[in-house]
Amino acid sequence: MTSPLQQKIKITGPSVITANRTWDGIVIWRTTAKGWSADLSDAAIVRTADEARALLTESIADDVGAIGAYIAPVDLRDAGAIKPGNLREHIRSAGVTIDLPVPV
Template structure:
């Protein structure tokens, strides 16, 4: 779970997406193939090599008003095409904290 803030070189080992936080409200979003942002991981554009990743990241960085702090995150793509986060950090970003929130306890 190395923080992506330390992500210096773009080197991907498998299917990946570009994720960020939406500027006006901060929620987790994913870059789509339609050059937009979606809160649904299922709508994320999948990249499979470093060149594709670099291109998608560059396009995402350019959309500074839409979302902030974009980075490349690993995902797993099932046989049925279903996309799942590739590590615990991204799982938590997608599904929320792993603890009960006090207001709900």
């Protein structure tokens, strides 16, 4: 499979880098402090392909901490609050859209 870094990066709006945490698999986002957070509101925002590539490169370098890093769109129209930019990312951020068989 082609590495995300070998793919042409094209972003059409504000974006973040997201991945899953290696030891437990939970959804995480790359922060401005070069770390990871399980809270989308902590995510570093990129707006250009070059910024996205730089943040993605840094994220992928942390192979022990996270897996499967990629660029995901976000929506900042709600007073700057970071919201997922599509349904897939909404589900990753907010959880499944159904009631779980056993409530958490």
